[in-house]
Amino acid sequence: MCSRILVLLVTCESINTTLMHSLNTENRNIFVIESLEEMSGMGEVWSQLGSLMASIMFVYAMYEQFFPRHLRINATKYTQKFTGFFYPYIQISFSEFSGERLKRSEAYTAIRTYLSANSSQRVRRLKAEEVKDSQNPLILSMEDNEEITDEFQGVQLWWSASYKVQKTQSFSFYPTSEEKRFLTLTFHKRYRDLVTVSYIQHVLKQGRDIALQNRTLKLYTNNPSKDWSGYKQTKWSHVNFEHPSTFQTLAMDPKKKEEILNDLDRFKTGKEYYAKVGKAWKRGYLLYGPPGTGKSSMIAAMANYMNYDVYDLELTAVKENTELRKLLIETSSKSIIVIEDIDCSIDLTGQRKKKKEKEKEKDEDEEPKNPVKKAEEEENKGSKVTLSGLLNFIDGIWSACGGERIIIFTTNFVDKLDSALIRRGRMDKHIEMSYCGYEAFKVMAKNYLGVDSHSLFPTIEKLLGETNMPPADVAENLMPKSIVEDSEICLKSLIESLEEVKKKAEEEAEKKAKEDEEARLKEENEKEELGKEEKVEANGKSGEEVKENGTVH
Numbered sequence: 401m402c403s404r405i406l407v408l409l410v411t412c413e414s415i416n417t418t419l420m421h422s423l424n425t426e427n428r429n430i431f432v433i434e435s436l437e438e439m440s441g442m443g444e445v446w447s448q449l450g451s452l453m454a455s456i457m458f459v460y461a462m463y464e465q466f467f468p469r470h471l472r473i474n475a476t477k478y479t480q481k482f483t484g485f486f487y488p489y490i491q492i493s494f495s496e497f498s499g500e501r502l503k504r505s506e507a508y509t510a511i512r513t514y515l516s517a518n519s520s521q522r523v524r525r526l527k528a529e530e531v532k533d534s535q536n537p538l539i540l541s542m543e544d545n546e547e548i549t550d551e552f553q554g555v556q557l558w559w560s561a562s563y564k565v566q567k568t569q570s571f572s573f574y575p576t577s578e579e580k581r582f583l584t585l586t587f588h589k590r591y592r593d594l595v596t597v598s599y600i601q602h603v604l605k606q607g608r609d610i611a612l613q614n615r616t617l618k619l620y621t622n623n624p625s626k627d628w629s630g631y632k633q634t635k636w637s638h639v640n641f642e643h644p645s646t647f648q649t650l651a652m653d654p655k656k657k658e659e660i661l662n663d664l665d666r667f668k669t670g671k672e673y674y675a676k677v678g679k680a681w682k683r684g685y686l687l688y689g690p691p692g693t694g695k696s697s698m699i700a701a702m703a704n705y706m707n708y709d710v711y712d713l714e715l716t717a718v719k720e721n722t723e724l725r726k727l728l729i730e731t732s733s734k735s736i737i738v739i740e741d742i743d744c745s746i747d748l749t750g751q752r753k754k755k756k757e758k759e760k761e762k763d764e765d766e767e768p769k770n771p772v773k774k775a776e777e778e779e780n781k782g783s784k785v786t787l788s789g790l791l792n793f794i795d796g797i798w799s800a801c802g803g804e805r806i807i808i809f810t811t812n813f814v815d816k817l818d819s820a821l822i823r824r825g826r827m828d829k830h831i832e833m834s835y836c837g838y839e840a841f842k843v844m845a846k847n848y849l850g851v852d853s854h855s856l857f858p859t860i861e862k863l864l865g866e867t868n869m870p871p872a873d874v875a876e877n878l879m880p881k882s883i884v885e886d887s888e889i890c891l892k893s894l895i896e897s898l899e900e901v902k903k904k905a906e907e908e909a910e911k912k913a914k915e916d917e918e919a920r921l922k923e924e925n926e927k928e929e930l931g932k933e934e935k936v937e938a939n940g941k942s943g944e945e946v947k948e949n950g951t952v953h
């Protein structure tokens with residue numbers, strides 16, 4: 401008995417780590433069962449065990465109390481060396497906080513996420529925690545002192561969660577204690593290289609990927625620069641991005657859709673490729689087309705597909721190029737930066753300038769304004785972002801900070817844009833969002849009405865070929881207006897609208913042809929008149945010449 405106590409005394413420092421794990425191994429179980437079989441009866445076993453425990457507690461308390469600290473440290477050191485001979489496992493611990501408890505360790509968070517994805521089926525005692533910014537508001541992780549067995553390339557590893565309580569050093573009437581949580585990975589020493597080189601990387605990557613998958617997307621918009629200083633300074637405000645548009649719901653030519661999806665896939669997995677060719681890991685899309693053709697819906701579908709945040713940049717609220725750069729630096733990677741209606745946002749063609757000048761003239765003619773209001777207006781007008789500033793924003797040296805970003809411009813009038821802005825390399829892919837074709841209609845009919853085919857489809861196909869109706873209008877017609885409306889009523893309503901649009905277009909075309917004809921006739925008349933006048937003038941001149949010379953031919 402005495403020898404048992406001594407052995408336990410020597411190993412008591414490492415009892416938490418070693419014994420916990422050893423008890424789970426087969427050998428230890430066999431040892432315990434054999435020992436129990438040796439004992440004559442259960443009562444005897446319990447009484448012996450009780451006295452043994454009491455002795456251990458007593459000796460351990462004496463040891464803690466009276467053994468000098470430096471000797472204890474040495475004892476621990478040698479104990480660990482001693483147990484190292486017999487204990488072939490290595491342990492790595494990952495603390496919850498790194499440094500001076502300032503920042504939560506990213507590795508800890510990633511591992512916890514990885515384990516929570518694995519633990520919910522295997523562990524009996526689970527802890528539910530509320531998490532922010534995740535699609536699953538509750539995550540389940542293993543309770544303290546639980547253990548999960550994981551397998552990697554045929555090797556078994558064990559994860560356990562535990563904590564150490566530390567008394568704070570500060571003087572206080574209410575002494576508090578801090579819990580230092582950590583996760584411990586245990587594995588056989590012969591797999592040291594595999595675990596440290598590959599397994600940990602694998603766990604961290606998986607954990608980050610799961611977190612990315614589960615996070616809620618954000619929609620950011622830039623604040624005016626007067627809000628950038630002071631307490632709670634933020635350049636971007638955000639809300640959760642919950643747009644339901646996806647590539648399934650987006651009505652467009654299937655081939656075009658496929659092409660865009662392939663392009664996005666290539667971009668997402670192209671980190672090495674971009675590094676190899678020496679390009680910043682970003683891609684620009686220009687979406688152009690008439691209103692209501694799905695440009696904004698396409699952006700939302702892209703964000704949902706890529707699982708990227710959206711930064712909706714309102715250029716008119718940005719005063720200078722330097723502000724634009726600051727905003728760019730504050731964006732995170734895995735994001736889509738959007739500038740909608742780029743032609744209206746910035747002076748790209750000089751038109752806005754002209755408009756401004758006109759406005760100014762108009763203002764001058766009007767009565768004098770309240771000075772405060774005038775100052776406010778001046779401030780609002782004062783966007784000095786230039787084309788070169790915007791070009792730098794897109795592909796200047798700063799744009800490479802962070803990587804994995806998509807920049808999207810949308811416009812209704814692609815011809816208005818400066819060619820420097822939309823050249824390949826800046827806007828790598830130009831996507832035309834056009835009026836609703838038959839293929840796009842079929843997608844919408846499936847989404848809105850759940851029908852793949854109908855006897856009215858051929859009529860609609862013909863009418864769509866003869867008219868220009870944006871998908872937004874088609875969608876409006878396909879939406880049942882009451883609970884009793886069925887698909888046939890909706891399709892008929894669409895046909896009516898299409899016929900109306902066709903009639904309107906024909907009338908307009910007629911009107912235009914008439915106007916053109918009138919203009920042509922007017923021009924011809926003017927030319928004729930001019931010709932007549934010239935003739936008269938020429939005749940007059942020749943008469944005067946005759947008078948001057950005094951001769952008649």
Ligand SMILES: Nc1ncnc2c1ncn2[C@@H]1O[C@H](COP(=O)(O)OP(=O)(O)OP(=O)(O)O)[C@@H](O)[C@H]1O
Nearest residue numbers: 649650651690691692693694695696697871872875
């Ligand atoms: N291609 C499409 N597929 C599915 N729905 C569409 C499509 N285009 C438009 N819609 C519908 O029309 C609505 C308006 O479309 P959206 O805002 O995407 O058009 P837009 O091209 O951005 O217009 P604008 O140029 O005026 O900004 C959407 O909410 C959607 O319901």
Ligand SMILES: [Mg+2]
Nearest residue numbers: 695696697740
């Ligand atoms: Mg839009």
